């Protein structure tokens with residue numbers, strides 16, 4: 001199926017080939033959303049990459065798609081970007097079909113290629129012109145801290161610098177929606193944080209940002225909406241704090257304990273493991289357990305204690321954790 005042929009544009013389900021639905025007959029809320037996806041399906045031959053995925057991202061939001069390798073994140077994003085046809089379902093981007101919205105969307109591909117022989121400045125001017133913009137390379141390169149590389153060829157950039165140039169390229173067309181597929185993979189910790197700042201700046205300018213990441217803390221830090229995908233479907237979505245609260249997971253406490261504590265004396269402990277002079281335990285009653293530990297082991301024991309509250313990572317592992325050997329069909 002070719003781009004621009006039936007299957008790419010947004011159509012009522014089961015009516016491939018019919019024209020794009022007019023704005024006043026759009027489903028409630030669909031047209032107001034930056035991205036609105038309903039019951040999306042996409043297969044590559046026998047591989048069902050996306051199997052009935054629903055998604056709704058409000059305008060001006062930062063949303064993060066999380067999911068294990070092969071979950072269907074890139075496929076979903078490329079459909080939203082208008083780069084990939086889909087089999088069935090409904091997709092609206094900025095109230096339009098993905099193809100119609102393409103000029104207003106900035107795209108950073110997971111495996112984006114650069115022209116080796118072009119300098120950073122030439123690359124930015126070229127991409128800008130493709131969208132009909134006279135883009136200022138210095139301004140964009142400054143945003144990603146690459147202004148010193150203005151006249152350096154893409155082939156002479158490091159992996160992380162290439163990644164940052166690709167992020168700059170997403171902004172060539174002054175997009176309303178910025179779609180970033182793993183924007184910080186391969187970046188050093190400082191560059192990662194600079195990218196976070198840039199994403200927050202884009203958000204501050206009123207743009208919508210849709211990103212994927214395998215760094216859960218990145219989603220926790222940036223995203224107002226986190227969508228966890230597994231096997232081509234959404235398995236959880238919400239604000240990070242809401243997802244963590246809904247899971248109701250236990251906190252993890254680790255402390256020095258000279259001997260194995262008697263679990264029966266700590267009814268609030270859900271799980272405990274003692275070894276090498278430390279006790280690792282899980283509880284939902286952190287305050288009460290710490291007080292009980294102080295009484296049992298002495299205040300001294302509490303000098304060397306760490307408490308890790310439940311996090312988005314717990315939600316991810318709960319919702320998308322699975323054996324690698326599990327049947328993926």
Ligand SMILES: Nc1ncnc2c1ncn2[C@@H]1O[C@H](COP(=O)(O)OP(=O)(O)OP(=O)(O)O)[C@@H](O)[C@H]1O
Pocket residue numbers: 044047048049067068069070071072073074075076110
């Ligand atoms: N061009 C293709 N041809 C055949 N199968 C494909 C193709 N692209 C993706 N797939 C398969 O579709 C499924 C979803 O892939 P996708 O790239 O969307 O996953 P992802 O969530 O982005 O994974 P990752 O975290 O590894 O980037 C996988 O099983 C993958 O092997």
Ligand SMILES: [Mg+2]
Pocket residue numbers: 073074075110181
């Ligand atoms: Mg991917």
